[in-house]
Amino acid sequence: MLEYLFFFTAPTWFSSLPILKDYIDPMVLDYLVWPLVQIGLLLFVVLTLVAYLTLAERKISAWIQVRIGPNRVGPEGLLQPLADGIKLLLKEDLIPLKADREVFIIAPIIAMVAALVALAVIPWGAAWATISNIDIGLLFILAVSSLGVLGIILGGWASNSKYSLLGALRSAAQMVSYEVAMGLALIGALMFTKTLALQDMVITQERLHIWNILFQPLGFLIYLISGIAETNRAPFDLPEAESELVAGYHTEYSGFRFSLFFIAEYANMLIVSAIAVTVFLGGWYLPGLSYLFTPGSTFFVLASIGVFGLKTLALLYLFFWIRWSLPRYRYDQLMELSWKWMIPAALANIMLTATFLVLGQELALIVSQNNMLEISTLGYVFLISTAFIVTVPLTWIMLGQINKNSRDFNLREVQPLPMNRTINK
């Protein structure tokens, strides 16, 4: 039973630490002490990272907007997250008089916990750098992260404020719709990896020497868009659209409870990009990494963590970039985008990917045995070229046909304004 939960035993450098080796039973060490150390380390790193993501976001947005950004606390403003955290902690704990007290208190905790639990199954690096590699890793993450919306709904409802309620309603609709597109977008990639365990997905990509994004460009795109919507980031930040709903579902929250929502949002961003990296961008796998370090060695694991981190941060930067460049969608347009564009595209992607996989097998370019794919060189060319040349344009044409009557598709082109050319003399 325990072995299913904790796939990897403690690395030798840990279990051979003198204090641990002498006093603790190796079984306890492997299954209790090591995971606890991992969890502690991960929480510390992730929460610090989340704090610094806020600083990064502020600095990046400042750079985009020709400003300076925070630069007062510490050198170059590096202690700003600390100051923000202390400020939020020291704030008065406000609960509106007419709020539903218990639900109001529990909502941010749900949001936060749902975000943090998902961290457990993400393969942050090779070998021991993951807490648990359960067989249904991807499903687990989808299931847990969709619990986060409960926190938002409850928080919005319990605040007893109209703005919060509207924000919560919007977010419920939004998250439910985009979860569908998100799940469907991942299926294409699963056909290549043939497993749901996240660590195994990375290992498969390493074995095939390829990143899934080359097989699944469309899937990646849909996943990314749905992921941004899932985390309530601009241009899909409707639940907290400040120009309409003041602050949406967390209008009435302040101090530490607000910061829980805030941390949950950034942690969700981290998870969405981490999954994108794992499923589509090869996770910690980088071609040539195994030549530099011996696979399985401590340095290799550390390097793989670095690779994973860099990829994730690159995606996070994309999140920031999009947020500070684009205006916000309207509520109905957002739903339209999901149901009329994302979901049909994801379905088409599944159909076309499956078709080409079967076709490849018929042409003997791909061999599927022992629940694993073996792809010949020509098979790579076949799969990648069909993905880019057939799947993407075909889906685009199909979507155009589906949506040819929708308003969004028929926005008029920009034309120069008519002007009077009479010269008033």
Next chain:
Amino acid sequence: MTEITDITHPEIDTNEMILNMGPQHPSTHGVLRVALKLDGEVVTDLDCDIGYLHRGVEKICEHRNYQMIAPYFDRTDYIAAVSNGLCYVETIEKALALEIPLRAQYLRVILTELNRLSSHLLWLATHALDIGAVTVFLWAFREREELLKIFENFFGARLTCHAFRIGGMTYDAYDGFQAEVKDFCDRFPKRLEEYETLLNTNRIWLSRTVGIGIISADAAIDIGLTGPPLRGSGVEWDIRKAHPYECYADLEFDIPYGENGDTYDRYLVRMEEMRQSRRIILQALEKLPDGPIMAPKAPKVVKPSIGEYYHSIESPKGELGIYLVSDGSTQPTRLRIRPPSFINLQALRQMSIGHLVADVVAIIGTLDIVLGEIDR
């Protein structure tokens, strides 16, 4: 400020929600309160509640000398203080039948157009912010800052600019004014292009503005819209062309106008107006003559003859008019301000019904209202 629940019928339908937007709300552009009657998120009715900023400017004007009144106008539409000041001094000058020296006229035009630029930039910034494009907000403020620096050098104030006197100008252009303005005008088109790259063909921007808040030309005239909202509906009417004041008749510029009367057309109209303003400024700088800046006959004690006068100018928001009734004393009997924002805001209800909450925000932004002027 009345009970909002009984706009049309007193009983509240259980299926509808009354949402109070404002007076403290990020995107009502000041202390405007809008009570929205919502069916889901669709606006079925709305009522504007204004007056939170009412200072009784018209009443105060009746108790001040004509020279003392002028600064009050910087504070009605504080975004376009120069235009307001121009409207006031022109009205009094026309009532006095004063001729203004040419140099003062050109300087006034340059400053008013610079003010139009800064007002439109603020509109662009807040309008984009309302729709969620935060970066445009700060980019537009970058240019506005340069303009405000010019104003500060000229007037000694950044916001409540005040340099026009009845009969001309108080200050002549400072050294380097022309160079600074020219420099700004040279840089400006590139900056405009930057905004347009972010917005003009952006699908999200298009889907948020095209077809939103449509008002036909007839409806716009009926509800009294003026300025860019009227031109966005396709009515080619601009007071600078229709009834040229100052030296506008000598300057060459075009009036942009839209076709569809939606938010996007109004956006295009204002963007084009900024280009035209720049054109006017450059021409005026070139033609700027030497000479006095005050009319030699300008009276020390301003006492218009008994009678009345209505004069209006094209302020960035629309037709800003002043109706003066004088009894021949040093104080006006009645000084009525025709506030463009007030009358434009009235169209909000008609334009928003049937749209979503998010569109109401966009429509408030596109009407470009200033509460200081609405409430006076």
Next chain:
Amino acid sequence: MAEEDNKPQEINPIAKSASETPVKKLPRRAAGAMPVVEIKDDLLIKALQEKFGKTILSANEINSQQVLQIEKAALATVLLYLRDNATPAFNMLTDLTAVHFPDQPDQPFEMVYQLYSIAAKRRLRIKTRLAENETIQTVTSIWGTANWLEREVYDLFGIRFDEHPDLRRILLPTGWVGHPLRKEYKLEYQDNAWVEENLQIRALPTEGDFTGKFE
């Protein structure tokens, strides 16, 4: 609250105190009047005079701006005619306001309508006189603009409009006593009772007269 607003109330609660302390004006010298010329050869005005006869009391050009003085009873019909049938048609109501002349006690109020024809680029000012407590026909049905403008006139002058769809105060809060743009309303007057009741601010000490101290 709308009900309370609609019932006829005493329009000038502070008029009494005002009559005891008459409004002082700065000493003035005799001033000339702006040039007033009677309009003679204007097709539009001629047509109007033919159609409406004596209800058009005068047609002058004051300071080269055309002004028509009209009898109150004929106002709505004249305005409707000007919008629909006149050449040029005045399709826009630029402004609507009132002026208070307390020194003409029989008809102290003057309603002013600024009309504009976009096609002909022509302005026309229509004026009519009102007695105290007299109501006037609304023009909301002729121009949509008039809605808020008439509300403003009602708010600031206390002039009531018959058949106005939504006659409430617009700038001042409901329940405010008095109409500020009337001449007898003092410049520094503040409704202490209202402020205390609605804003919970004890604005001014109760003893001593702090209202209108600069008058």
